[in-house]
Amino acid sequence: MRIATWNINSIGARLGRLLEWLEVAQPDALCLQEIKCAEADFPYDEVGAAGYEAAVHGTGRWNGVAILTNAGLQDVRRGLVDEPGYQPPDAMVSAVEPRAIGATCGGVRLWSVYVPNGRTVDSPHYGYKLAWLEALRATVREELRPDRPFAVLGDFNIAPTDADVWDIAEFAESTHVTPPERDALARLRAAGLADVYPRALKYDVPYTYWDYRQLSFPKNRGMRIDLVYADRAFAAGVRDAFVDREARKGKNPSDHAPVVVDVDLG
C-alpha cells in the first residue's frame, strides 16, 4: 500500500496540482491538510473521477483536513477526544476548528491532522497548540488497537530535532522547535508511535516545507514538519518512505511537499 500526507494549502487553488499528483504517484490513501474548504464544497466529483473516495472535515476559509482513498473508506471520525478550541484574546468563546479526521482505508486506521501553528511562543495560539496535542495523544490512546495497523499523518508544525530545520540559529525565539512542543511529540511516541523518517530525494535532510518567501525552496531553507507517526505494526511494514520534492516545484505549488510511505501490511 502507498500512503501519503500533503498539506495542500487550499484545495481550490491546488486542485489541478492534486489531480496531476494522484495520477503520477497513485497513492492508495492520501491525508490532506489545509484544504480551506467546507465539507459540502469539496470537489468530490473531480476526485471521484480520479478514482478516489473522500472523507472531509472542513468549514471554509481556514484549516480543513481530508482523507482520500481508493482502498475503501470506513468508520470516519471527525475531531479529537475533548478537542480544545481556539479562543482569540478578544473573543468571548473558543471555537473548535476542523483539524483532525480519522478513517479506516483497506484495513489501516489513518488520521490526517493539522496541528495548530502556535504563531509565537507568547501567543495564546501556542498554548492552544500544546493543549491540542494533548487531545491528539488522548485520541491516539483510544484508537490504538492490536488488530489493525495505525498511523497519524499530517502537518505537525513541529521540527522533531534541530537537524530538522535549515539553521537552528534562525529559530532562537520561534515556535516549532521549543522543548514543550518536542515533548508533546515524545509523549506521542511513548503512547506507542514511531516517527517514520523519509528519504530525502535531494540534499541531506528530508524537509517537507519551504516558505514561499526569500527563495526558500531553491536555497533549501526548509523544515521537516510533516510527519508520519506509526504504530509498531505499521512501522514494521514500511518498505520505503520519501519526500516528493518534485511536487514543490513549478507553477502554483503548495509550500509543502508530500511525504510518501510504501508499506506492506499482512
Add this chain to the structure above:
DNA sequence: ATGTCAGCGACACGCTGA
C-alpha cells in the same frame, strides 16, 4: 527588498494567517 500566497469582503486592495 517580505524576491510569497490564499481567502475574504467587496469589486480595489488591505487584512489575516501561514
